[in-house]
Amino acid sequence: MRLLVIGHGRMGRLVEQLAPGYGFEVAGALDAVDNPGGAGITRERCQGLEVAVDFSTPEATLATGPKLAALGVNLVVGTTGWQAREAELRQAVLAAGIGAVVAANFSLAANLLDALTQSAGRLFAGAEGYGAFIHEAHHQAKKDAPSGTALMLRRALERGGYTLPVDVSSTRAGWIPGTHTVGFDGPAETLTLAHTVRDRATFAHGALAAARWVVGRHGWFSMRDVLGIEG
Ligand code: NAD
Helix, strand or coil: CEEEEECCCHHHHHHHHHHHHHCCEEEEEECCCCCHHHCCCCHHHHCCCCEEEECCCHHHHHHHHHHHHHCCCEEEECCCCCHHHHHHHHHHHHHHCCEEEECCCCCHHHHHHHHHHHHHHHHHCCCCCCEEEEEEEECCCCCCCCCHHHHHHHHHHHHCCCCCCEEEEEEECCCCCCEEEEEEECCCCEEEEEEECCCCHHHHHHHHHHHHHHCCCCEEECHHHHHCCCC
16 A cells, blocks of 8 residues: 655654554655645656645645545545634545545544543533643644644533533643643542653554555544544
8 A cells, every 4th residue: 555645744754654564655755845835746646545644734734635635545634723624625525535534633542531531521511610621731843722632622521511611721842742631620629631642653653543444435534433432
């Protein structure tokens, strides 16, 4: 199976390195110079490609994704910060009949945290006097804040039926690969659910597992679909 890497930064390089372990041959890696406004996506380049894995920028994802979809290439998108325009890419994916896995976080444990957060939202929905918060910390080069994962966790609380305000805060410093904490604070106690990344290779492993899973599927999927997490 042939795979194209979109965005040759921290994440793209890891995907390129680890792809052979998932049965993929890397057909190429496009970065800003090769792919301004999605110009690197040509019919020739996409011939025989099963899937493209995108860890780039919001602008690049929105320019590149619809072109890849139209050429029949399945997508795995990890880029964050473009979800306000998600409908554009979703429409292109559904119109083309390809498969796409889109996730703000590809790590297994972060997706389990998402499921646990949904349950916690349900359990705390009726708990009077408790306030909810989400805190995330990342390296100083991360562009979007709050992180896509923090927004995903806020949606999980809502899905669980939690309707009270949730304080969401961000820290950007040094080299932190990513931590997310969901907390509930009451008059005399605090409950926290926390996820800490020690090595961002965990995201690349998840994205490559998603790439293998999406080949032959049609539709718009999340990492929960890939992992078989219900709810
Ligand atoms: P990075 O800055 O190291 O890499 C991004 C790369 O995209 C850069 O090399 C940049 O030159 C390139 N790029 C810019 N324009 C492009 C274009 N038109 N075509 C192709 N490439 C282009 O960032 P990173 O740490 O690798 O993260 C990339 C994205 O992935 C960010 O949005 C980040 O939040 C997200 N991320 C998601 C997950 C997840 O699990 N979903 C995990 C880590 C990072």
